[in-house]
Amino acid sequence: MGVELTVLHWTYVGFILLIIGCMIKRRDTTFMCILGIFTIALLATASFSASISGIFNSFIYAITELAPTILIISIIVAMSRVLTRTGINEAMISPFAKFIKTPALAFWIIGILMMIISWFFWPSPAVALLGAVLLPVALRAGLPALGVAMAMNLFGHGIALSGDFVIQGAPKLTADAASLPVSAVIQASIPLVITMGIVTTIVAFFLLKRDMNKGKFFEEETSIVNGDFEKDHFLPSGQRKFFAFFIPLAFIADVITMSVLKLQGGDATALIGGTAVFILVILSLTSHRKDGLEKITSYLIEGFQFGFKVFGPVIPIAAFFYLGDSGFAKILGDYLPADSQGIVNDLGGALAASVPLSKEIAAVTLTTVGAITGLDGSGFSGISLTGSVAHLFSAAIGGGAATLTALGQLSAIWVGGGTLVPWALIPAAAICNVDPFELARRNLIPVCIGLIVTTIVAMFLI
Template identity: 30%
Template sequence: MSAAHWIYLLGLAAIIATVVAKRNVVAIAVAATFVTATAYAGSAVTGLAAIFTGAIVATRELLSIFVIIALVTAMLGAMRGLGADVLMIRPLRGLFRNGHISYVVLAVVTFLLSLSFWPTPVLPLIAAILLPAAVRSGLAPFGAALAIAITGQGMALGSDYIMGVAPGLSAEGADVAAGAIADRALVISLIAGVVALAVAYLRDVRTKMLDPIASAAITLPVSETTAAGGAAGTGTASENTVSGTAAATGDGGGGGGTATLTRPDVASGDDGPARPSKAARTVAIAVPALFAVLLVFMLLGRFTSLVPNIDDGAGAPLVGGTSALALVVIAIIANRKGWLEEVGSHFTEGIAFAFRTMGVVIPIAGFVYVGLSDYSGEILGLPEDAKAPAFLLDAIAHVQPHIPDVPLVASFAMLLVGMVIGLDGNGWPGLPFTGQLASSLSDGSGADTATLAAIAQNGASWTGGGTLVIWSSLIVVAGLTGVSVVDLARRLFVPVVTGLVVATAIVSVIP
């Protein structure tokens, strides 16, 4: 353990302390990267360069996540221009009978949508269409924010069962099939999610239901008329325009602005409210059907031999490509004369949305990568044939001999490591490392490698994906529901940690 090792660990401890204080850690991550690299190389020049190179490496490794968010957001933006996004999930609004039922329905719908499209791109859609109905039924905005964060940022990302990016990253280090990790991660995320939802309901939701008068008096940052324009960008110029203001609130970030949406294919008149066009109805039916077919294809490949197996993160390219083609088709339907500009505009808005919501992760991930040997050599400017340092792995390897060879202890050690990795505000950059550690711990403890990797994946995803740190997409959840992101993270801590502990205990004792 060199001085650079201890400095890296001190930087990690400083980040954890900043997390506990509910403050942004970007500045801490930048400073820790500089000091660690300077201590290792003995040169401030290397330290300065490491800050920049670390950001480049982090951007490259996270680019696939940014692009898939951008493509799905762009497709939803094109649907929004037609009004098809509202039609797609409007039938679900009839399920919101009272606040208690709304809590469950909002959780289930958010989980299913987030599992299929990832939570960040669908958050504006959920907040614009389902949230108003849930609040009108008596569910307080804070209760809705808890349901959305637990099921979207936690459960869906914890398993990433459909996209398969997270299991693929975990499998790189664990040397086991990504499908095996995905299956176990899904079970863990479901157990943790159900426990977290139950704890949050008993602790914060059921005692704070709204009466009809209080529900009617609440003004949400995003309404159906704005259709999430303030979070995902402004619509394109056309014949009929609906304007509204979306103000994202929260101590940790967010923003506000005036959203102008266009509904070019909505028939309206002076005698009544606007009616959705035939094109909007067609798109509202076709898009869910298309992704349902894609989901069935992927599941058949995973569990049968009828079609080729889609594994090792190949689900994300399929979903991304499908979203891109759907964007083109929807743009043609919406605006046959200007569809080329429509596609470019929506894609640009999608890219901007992805970087606006996830860009803060880059410098934090850069610091995490300095501690991983697969990336540290490039960040520190070492020759290709030089041995790259692994500050984090070395530190854990230093402690590993003292971890009892007991599956339960190994499981909770992996959960703790995963949660530390998740402090970067994303959780996935360190998954190859946790996979490698899972393989190492399983040799001595006899625990299943895939299970250990899945535990760490859930710990990292729930923490960094957006339930425990405020520099993640939890900012978007808070902004769209109009609650404080600091208060939301604070109230999520007990339900989420309880859920993860219970899930880890269960899977560690059941073969």
């Protein structure tokens, strides 16, 4: 099963290890990513000029792929700036503050709300909906912004996306590859998603609480909504209260529209983004009056400055990892073997083909293959491979196809969909103004423990 691995594959693996090593050592990864892109391009094309061009082309490809996320984050931040300067955010959060009194309540309430919204609309629009409103509430309750990002990330991109019980995009892909009905994969995934979710979130909260007690977090380092500027309070109290009611109503209308029109993923995010721009325009014109037209541009510039500041370190590493997937051909050209499914998927297939079979080894291998295919940062590009591997393994061990398929799906999405790959968790990190690499490091231990426990549970279910 799979393509014969070449020097390109092993070079890619080598640079992945070097990049992970840089992350562990808390060193910047940009140089290693650029060197990796250049080396792989040189090996593939045997042309120095093409390799130099490949670096720039990979950056363009990464920016193109990340553009919707950069745009929605920039717009939401621009909107949050005007909400803060007009005092509307304080009027908006006062009702929530009555319920979210402690860091623990903030973590679990935000997480559960994120999970529920993400089931219906996927995590990116859910982050935009919740972050602007609930981040300041959580900060005032004593939960650091990194804790808010973890809650949104683990419950949304982790629990909700890995099960995908409502939209069913992920189980459809894996079920088709494993020649199973979608309902079988969903049913098999329920105990695994519950196990993974409970273990990961409890461990994450325990570690977060421990570090909070040690005084490792400081509020001034974490708030984007309170910002580093004075509140100007251009609007009188009555207008602030009106907009504090109108703005959540506008986003609730978005949620209803998404449900009625069945908008999901990018379409749902676009609706949220367009609404945020609409709110930004109205508030700028209302609060700044004669300077309103200029202030619209000013707020957008602030948002885009923030967006590109956050995404700047991520573009090189995303550019490198996109080479592992379909981006290779688009960036460098057709230099992989004819039957290659992409470097990352080839590596996953080679691993699956090289291990002896038992239900225990099958479970460990599916978790590993899923994690490897998740390294490209999409979470979805490799889950068809996990379905195919699960189908082969179940035939060899005499059963367990649905459980193995669900396990591979869960592993791929938790890693790449994502809670561990830095550019996959940027929406939550950017809304909360925390370092995506620090968020990935913070998620690492809980997610790894969760995958280990979930893999063990799967062994008994096969």
